[in-house]
Structures are given as structure tokens and as C-alpha cells.
Amino acid sequence: MPRKYEAVYIFDSTLEDTAIQEKLTRFHELLSLSPETTTVDNWGRRQLAYPIGSRENGYYTVARFEAEPAALPEYERALKLDDGVMRYLITLHEHEVGAPPSAEGDGDEERPRASDDDDDDED
């Protein structure tokens, strides 16, 4: 059963944009993604909050996709071996982050429960 993932890549900012896109498609080919379930968001170059090695900047890309869990190890291996990828983070994107684009319709548990489990009510 495919699961939803979100991957953030930080590419070396000295790479050409076309080279980055090329790498990205190569990685995504390993997962055999269908275009309907995949969204790629290029943030572009941005300053890092702290230097990674000697680098001060990185090219950020966020991708959301549905993939078979069995395909992930090979894909991660490719990411690790690639020198152009400074860092990457793959997270499950199933009712975890509520980023605007994926305002998921499964609003099963709404506010009411939140008020009784955490802190006391405002008095």
C-alpha cells in the first residue's frame, strides 16, 4: 500500500538550476511516482541558519508524493551518495503536518477533544 511522504532536499546552491531539476527527476524516477499525487515546490536559494561545512546557502526543494515503502531504501541510498544533496529529510505526510496545500478532509477529531486533555480551561 502506498504511503504519503514529504521530502525536503537541500541542494548545493552552486549547482545550476537545470542540474538540480535533473537530479530531482532522477531521484523521483526511483520511486516511480505518478504525476497526479506528486507536488514539487522549489523554494530556491536561501541562507542556511548555520553553515553546513563551508556552505552558507542552500537550494531548498519540498516534494510531496505517494510511494511504496519498499522503494524508499534505494531512493535514500541515491540521495546519500549524491554530493549535490547537502541534506534531505523524508517524513511521513499522513495527518501530520497541516500545511495549507494538503488541507486534508479527514477532520475526524475537531477542537472539542483538545480542550479537555491538555491544559485547564481559561478561568
Added chain:
Amino acid sequence: MRRPQKSCPFCESRVRFIDYKDDRTIGRFLTDTGKILPSRLSGVCARHQRQLSTAVKRARFLALLPYIRGHQA
């Protein structure tokens, strides 16, 4: 005398899940040195504080937030 309970800023703005990519929002819940602000000071509820702590840690790894702020190597 009990102080009135601070209300959780995330609950107030109806945030269901805290996004680790939103460094502008979660950056406000750090101290000057970059530590995670305790919920006792920020008023964040337990549920959102848990989400916040993972979000901050992910954001730090992705160099969206610093591990230590104001540190010159």
C-alpha cells in the same frame, strides 16, 4: 493566588498540526539563544508543545532554525 491561564496561541489560531517548514512561526517559540521556550512561559498547550518540539528539531536539522543563536565560532 493562581494566575489566569494563558491560552495556547496555536489553539487560538486553530492550528491543527504545526509545520516544521514554517520557520517564521516556530522561530517565535525560541529563546534568544535558540532553546525551545518552555510552555510555562509561552502558554502553549501540551499537545501543541509536543508538536512544536519535533517541529523545531526538524527545522534545526534543515538549517531553517539555528541550534544555537548568537554564537560566533
